[in-house]
Amino acid sequence: MQIIQASYKRRQTSMGWVSEQFICAFLVGCTFLSVLSHPDKVIGGGTCGCPLAATLSQGARVLVLERRGSPYTNPEQINIKNFVNSLADISPSSFSQPFISRDGVLNSRARVLGGGSVLNAGFYSRASSTYIRDSGWNETLAKDSYKWVEEKVAFEPPMLQWQSAVKDGLLEVGVLPYSGFTFDHLYGTKVGGTIFDKEGNRHTAADLLEYADPKRISVYLHATVQKILFKYNTEKRRPQAYGVIFKDALGVMHRAYLSTKGKNELILSAGAIGSPQLLLLSGIGHANHLEAHGIKVVLDQPLVGQGMADNPLNVLVVPSPVPVEASLVQTLGITKFGSFIEAASGLSLGHSWSERLQGIFEFVSNQ
Numbered sequence: 012m013q014i015i016q017a018s019y020k021r022r023q024t025s026m027g028w029v030s031e032q033f034i035c036a037f038l039v040g041c042t043f044l045s046v047l048s049h050p051d052k053v054i055g056g057g058t059c060g061c062p063l064a065a066t067l068s069q070g071a072r073v074l075v076l077e078r079r080g081s082p083y084t085n086p087e088q089i090n091i092k093n094f095v096n097s098l099a100d101i102s103p104s105s106f107s108q109p110f111i112s113r114d115g116v117l118n119s120r121a122r123v124l125g126g127g128s129v130l131n132a133g134f135y136s137r138a139s140s141t142y143i144r145d146s147g148w149n150e151t152l153a154k155d156s157y158k159w160v161e162e163k164v165a166f167e168p169p170m171l172q173w174q175s176a177v178k179d180g181l182l183e184v185g186v187l188p189y190s191g192f193t194f195d196h197l198y199g200t201k202v203g204g205t206i207f208d209k210e211g212n213r214h215t216a217a218d219l220l221e222y223a224d225p226k227r228i229s230v231y232l233h234a235t236v237q238k239i240l241f242k243y244n245t246e247k248r249r250p251q252a253y254g255v256i257f258k259d260a261l262g263v264m265h266r267a268y269l270s271t272k273g274k275n276e277l278i279l280s281a282g283a284i285g286s287p288q289l290l291l292l293s294g295i296g297h298a299n300h301l302e303a304h305g306i307k308v309v310l311d312q313p314l315v316g317q318g319m320a321d322n323p324l325n326v327l328v329v330p331s332p333v334p335v336e337a338s339l340v341q342t343l344g345i346t347k348f349g350s351f352i353e354a355a356s357g358l359s360l361g362h363s364w365s366e367r368l369q370g371i372f373e374f375v376s377n378q
């Protein structure tokens with residue numbers, strides 16, 4: 012974050028275009044942009060996309076396309092005390108896009124460079140060793156990668172009165188053993204990592220772009236991918252992605268094509284909703300469903316967009332007669348029956364919050 016803020020400036024690009032959102036040498040606000048890129052890798056700019064892009068830029072030319080803006084334009088907005096406000100802000104330029112699932116659950120998804128890490132509760136944990144083994148990951152590489160992330164965005168939380176009381180409560184009801192502060196995923200009660208620093212400033216996946224090679228990476232903001240372009244590879248006998256169509260902030264369409272030389276790829280990291288949505292719009296999904304919407308079928312893959320599950324945004328509010336500190340998830344109870352017990356405090360989840368929720372619900376239902 013420091014490096015990025017230090018290099019905050021307006022800048023003229025080689026295309027003679029001045030960006031308002033210029034934050035880092037390779038961040039480009041996508042307005043009036045008319046350029047055809049030929050990168051080796053094209054990827055989306057969320058929680059997963061940013062670190063992946065930074066890593067890939069060490070050995071390839073990478074283009075990141077993110078549909079919205081930068082999280083650095085207003086640092087106050089991503090301070091811990093504005094967690095609720097940011098999540099509940101559904102104005103057109105906000106980081107939060109509300110939606111309601113088919114079964115009626117209200118939730119939000121991120122629209123900003125850094126993705127969900129700009130909006131979420133900021134709890135940081137490593138995966139369990141069992142998960143790493145079952146996933147077939149290289150354990151040493153996973154450990155090194157965790158350290159790489161933690162150096163930039165993970166902190167030990169301050170543990171004030173409220174979170175300490177939650178810890179004592181969990182121990183009292185038998186969520187044991189107590190492991191103290193650790194990034195590791197362990198049964199019992201623990202104090203986990205947070206992406207908020209001591210001043211309550213949020214550090215996000217976008218900070219991990221500091222690891223990128225500025226000469227090899229371009230990050231286009233306000234660049235919404237509309238469609239992935241496929242051609243049929245006769246040798247491999249399957250469709251192959253060769254580029255994307257994306258829309259800039261003014262609604263002007265552009266194309267970016269993958270380099271034809273060497274190994275190149277398009278990595279879809281547009282989130283749990285955005286990724287299947289883009290596949291469907293690009294012709295990969297249930298053939299009948301696509302045809303019913305007039306989308307040309309590239310690949311009949313009935314499972315795309317099906318079986319989606321998420322933890323819903325349920326809030327149980329306990330009003331306090333005295334002010335409590337603002338804290339998100341710090342203490343965590345990890346039970347053997349599969350539930351995680353966590354609690355936040357002091358986030359102004361009062362009357363105005365419920366009114367706002369109702370407003371959002373009406374807004375989304377009417378769409």
Ligand SMILES: Cc1cc2nc3c(=O)[nH]c(=O)nc-3n(C[C@H](O)[C@H](O)[C@H](O)COP(=O)(O)OP(=O)(O)OC[C@H]3O[C@@H](n4cnc5c(N)ncnc54)[C@H](O)[C@@H]3O)c2cc1C
Nearest residue numbers: 057058059078122126127131132133134235236281282285
């Ligand atoms: C309220 C809330 C609290 C949470 N709390 C925690 C927590 O404390 N700890 C934790 O670990 N996890 C938490 N999560 C979950 C976590 O944030 C997500 O699992 C994670 O961010 C998902 O990362 P992703 O890269 O898959 O998607 P995202 O981070 O959502 O990234 C997708 C990106 O793609 C962009 N995009 C989408 N479509 C397009 C398109 N067509 N063109 C260009 N760009 C596009 C989006 O704007 C977004 O930036 C929380 C989530 C929510 C909603």
